[in-house]
Amino acid sequence: MKKERKKKTHSAFGRHKLLLFMIMAATALEISVSLWAIHMVQTQTAQSASVMVQNRMEQVENNFFLLNQHLKQTLVTQGQDMVLSQAQSEDSLARIQARQTLLDSMFYLSGNSGNEYSLFYYFSDSREFLTAVHSRYIAYSQREELENAIIRLLDSGYHPSSVSDQWTLLPAGDTYYAVRLYQYHDVWNGSCIPAEALIKPLLDIYPESISFPVLFTENGTLAAGTENLSRENLPPQKALAGSGPFWYKGKRWLAVDSSVSDTGFQLKLFIKDYGQFEKAVLFQTGVLVVIVVLLSTVILTMSYTQKKILKPLSQFTERLKRYDPDKPVLLEMSSELEELSTASRQFNNLTKEINRLRINAYENELERQKIQMDYMQMQIKPHFFLNSLNLIHSMACHGNCQDVVRLSEVTASYLRYIFQSDVSFVKLSQELDHLRDYLSIMEIRYPEHFRYEIFAEDEALCQAVPPLLLQTFVENSVKYGITSDKKMEISISALIEFTETSAQEEMLTVFITDNGPGYPEDCLRIWNQGKDLERNGSSHIGIANASKRLKLFYHGNAVMKLYNSPLGGAVTELHLPCKEDKNEYTAG
Template sequence: MRKLKLWLNSLRFKLFSGLLFTIVPLIIVLLIINHYSAQVVRNQVAQSNKNMLSLYMGQIDRNLQEVDNFLINLSQTNLDLLDLDTDRIANENNYNKAKLRLFQTINNSVSYYKGIDSFFIYSSLNKDLLMTQGFGSSFDERNQVANEIVKMLQDSSVTPNVYRWYTWQSEGNHYVYHVIKTGDVYVGVWVDAKKLMIPLQLIDLGSNGAALLTSDRLEPMSHGELIAQKGIHLALTNQAYTLSGTNADYLVMGEPSKKGNFYLFALIPEETALEKLPYLQRISSIISIGAIVFLLMFVFYMRKVFLLPINRIILAMRKLGDGRWNSQIEHYPTSTEFSMMNETYNRMITEIQHLKINVYEEKLMHQQAELKHLQLQINPHFFLNSLNIVYNLATVKDFKLIQEMTKCLVAYFRFMFRSNSYLVTLKDELLHTKNYLRIQELRFPGILSYQIEAPDAVLSLQIPPLVIQTMVENAIKHAVNMDEQIRIDIRVNTEEDDDNQWVVIHIEDTGAGFTDPILELLKSNMDLTSEEGEHIGIWNVKRRLHLLYSDKAAIDFYNEVGKGACVRIRIPADVPPTGGE
């Protein structure tokens, strides 16, 4: 909640909100006008084409009604149909005469009805089909149509109806038929759906538009590839149109036939419908796009010129708040005002760093009392545990170990109370550390072991006291337990590079190693000390090394596989310390 309040009160939010409150309402109004104009045009185009579909469907229905009247009159008044309803073998002469007269009747009538392919009469008793064929049809076409008609009449799902036309599909072809049954004689008409759709070709629906007929199951009789490619869904609704297609970019309108179980659909691309939008509507679209582009450009400009410099200053101040006093702002091209702010900030940080160093140095120059407080702290638990060990040894009268323990304690405290020793030799530091390890070895018999290795050439090197012993003490504190043996190794060696020679001190133990959170803290440059005094010895070592050697000395903490916690101290061997504490 606090972060939200800060963000709402930020200059960035106020700047952008003011700009948005100015531009966004304008864009919204223009978009509403654009949407409303498009909706009006869609409705007008849809209503116009809906009326046209009704007109064409009415024309088709009227043509079909005329054919219906002929079929009804033929089925109810022509007596020759009775002869076809009798066994052909019983009276073949009358059967053939009736068949001839019926053929002449339907053949003379087929030319009067537009769009009709064929009239047919079928005697189911004699399995005899009598049909006409349109002008110009080949023998194969007539034979194919005859087979389709017989197949259709033998289909159990086909139900003759006096008033309804139906669709039939076979091998990708679509047909429309009407059948009236008189006894066992079927009188019907057969139409290729392509002929019904010839007038629809006159409708201008654009280059990607289409008009088509569908079955009662809304299966398209043409333009199937277009419908599948565009993902158009055919459906009849009470609305003037529906938007369909993969991108909802087609206006779909349908009109049912009053005479048959089929429908007439028009598919109009939206781009064709909206190409007649008013000029003002297009101008509003351009203005909307221009406003959005202007907003994006303004945001980019303000971010580069105004917000990024502020963010750099804020980021540097946050680093400063986290204790990183070297968080200066890098020089980069910016406005004059921000350049002055950055230079002032960097100068202030430099002065603060110098002041902080001076304060540290002044504190470190206080006499032995402050020195003892910072770097020569006596662990009361260590002192009491050592006395307790002496007491226990006296109880068992192990005078030899009492003498050794007392001797080690005297040497330990003599080194600790060397008030004038701001620097000691590496040899003295190692002897003190060895003495400390021997005390701990007596404290943990059979648990703790150690080894110290150092070349003679580096033993005279001057270093701050307790640098090694502090790390050893930390290892014993966190690694030694009564369940398993622990070993501490101290190795001193030298390294050389192009410019300098270094003394490298390794303190390693075989414990569990540093935990990830502790290891992350130790690797950072932040103050590790807590209210309970945790890690104060490590902090003092790092601070004193920095004051004496600046950035030339380094101390690293890591875990080594198979060994445990490792501390690596790197000190220049050929560069004397810059001062003493």
């Protein structure tokens, strides 16, 4: 007999792994090429901008170098030729001739350096400026303020370096000026140019709409380009710290620093909306990825649905029509779909679980009915009713009609609540009214030895609780607390709060306290160990039954604490999940 060959099963995606791998590889290659292109364009753009900035700033540096050399050479030459001393002579003719010679040297320097610089001599003894060459960037109204700023600089102890080409950025009013000074004895030779003029060579590198230059002092103070930063809402601190590509408020910027050596200031060029190319490439790549994902999804979905789902599901459905809880559904089914084979096994297991749950549910219902019946039977106490009737008879014999009427009404209300139809939950307000009837009977029976009080928040009164749950603990307090030499006091309070056992859920908290002897220590020790109190003859029946009812109706979410108060007496603390709709609970 030929042995039947078992057909191998596999996942619905098994035959499409190669296709998926090729699609993912192509997409990864596209993303890699896009990232490489973005990096190259960013690098080339930054290098191009840096080269152009350096070309412009080298021109400024050359002008500085030539002007510094001419200033030093002229100052030394005029000093050695006695022209500087004659320019301060008391002889008017000699002074005029000497000063004209100095002015001629200024015109000569101006022809070599351009008309951007102001050239001057300053005689410290007479505090007098001698100049005939003014920068075309310095207005006439600003000259006096600039001269006063230079005088304040010299009076502060300024000592120029003869070997450094560094210029000083000097504030005068609202404007910064680049100043270079040389001293020969008591005569100063210098030049100055507005800081705004230093950044003008960078304005024609890119259109003004996409770039702007700024200039900072050595200590990071903004000296030129304030209007540009204000227009673009770019803080000076962010501009000073910016280097290379950076983001600010959703905009991409490129900061190009000049590397001019020993000038005494820092110049930067900012290119805004930097990275448009990378946005276009990323958008294109994203569109391609979305298209590839959609195509792959459609192809796989169609193939998977047609070959691996529809046909096996048809077979699965046919066998479900002949469902027998006592037999496996797909015992004879042969399918290549691993998921459906697994579903078959799970369904068979589910059938067994359903049968088991049906048995458990039936047993739980019997247990619930038994617990309810035990509890209801426990509430029927013939001695209690007979004592109440005897008390009513005794009051009637003594003519206490009002007490007879009151006790009769309270007893009837108490019995009506006891014998009500079987319900799982009642409102807390109904349960507290029943406790008032019971405690009122006790108060009538022991007028001089009994007192009680009940307090409940309005929000707590509408919560649902199992009927006759609280009476167990109240009766326990009355049973062990009433004595002939001490007045019995019972307090019941109910409120809504968050408890440590349920930090994310409101709980109904009920406290029942008395001034009796308290719970026995052996009972508390068993309870604190997490064990339930066992029914022992006529002892612990009510508490053991109440614990079972809490587990039955709240599925382990309720908490019952028993302990003794440091001031004396027993304390029962219940934490019940808040549920306003009493029909929301089902036992089982």
